[in-house]
Amino acid sequence: ETLANLKRVHPKPEEIEILLLSESQKSFAKFEGMKLEGKDIISANDFNKRGNYFFSMKKYKESENDFLHAIELDPSFGEKGAFQKLLNIAYSQKDLKKLAKYYEQWLKFNPDNILVRNDYAWFLVDTKDKDLLNLPLGLAFALQVAEKTEFKSYPYLDTLAYAYFKNDKLEEAVFYAKKVISLLPSTSTLEEQKIFQEKLVMYEKAFKDKK
Numbered sequence: 727e728t729l730a731n732l733k734r735v736h737p738k739p740e741e742i743e744i745l746l747l748s749e750s751q752k753s754f755a756k757f758e759g760m761k762l763e764g765k766d767i768i769s770a771n772d773f774n775k776r777g778n779y780f781f782s783m784k785k786y787k788e789s790e791n792d793f794l795h796a797i798e799l800d801p802s803f804g805e806k807g808a809f810q811k812l813l814n815i816a817y818s819q820k821d822l823k824k825l826a827k828y829y830e831q832w833l834k835f836n837p838d839n840i841l842v843r844n845d846y847a848w849f850l851v852d853t854k855d856k857d858l859l860n861l862p863l864g865l866a867f868a869l870q871v872a873e874k875t876e877f878k879s880y881p882y883l884d885t886l887a888y889a890y891f892k893n894d895k896l897e898e899a900v901f902y903a904k905k906v907i908s909l910l911p912s913t914s915t916l917e918e919q920k921i922f923q924e925k926l927v928m929y930e931k932a933f934k935d936k937k
Contacts, residue, residue, distance in 0.1 A: 770800035896933035
């Protein structure tokens with residue numbers, strides 16, 4: 727009866743069942759992981775389940791240990807969510823060295839993951855840790871991603887433009903920032919358009935000042 731009432735008032739009733747199913751699956755997964763707390767476990771699947779439970783409870787140290795065990799036993803769990811959770815943990819702890827380590831491990835497992843390569847490229851040219859800052863490698867990664875997407879994906883070209891900017895290759899930064907704006911979808915918001923326009927202005931000013 728409750729589901730029927732929701733369907734009557736919700737603007738997209740077909741989404742209600744999907745949402746409820748998703749929440750039900752999350753609750754079941756959390757319960758499955760909770761049952762493993764304090765238990766001696768040996769399988770990658772169980773470590774992954776418990777790691778997800780600890781993550782949901784913000785017990786990040788325990789969660790990190792379990793995810794690492796899961797990946798060690800079966801590396802495929804990394805791609806199924808464990809690596810992303812490890813990155814999230816590193817972000818929450820503001821541990822840049824750990825963040826770089828998990829980016830590298832993920833790319834070692836799957837070098838073709840362009841989303842991870844793109845994120846790591848941005849990290850390498852933008853990190854405040856001088857020991858981790860690697861402008862040439864960040865630019866190389868950003869260029870690899872752009873090539874794999876045939877220079878047609880504006881989010882990845884945004885990273886490329888920024889990587890060129892950080893490497894003091896300002897003419898290229900301006901070129902790709904303009905390309906980003908030209909590729910923005912018609913559904914992009916005014917706020918998004920403003921952000922990319924401001925980046926272009928910043929790159930153009932730097933290029934002009936350098937002349």
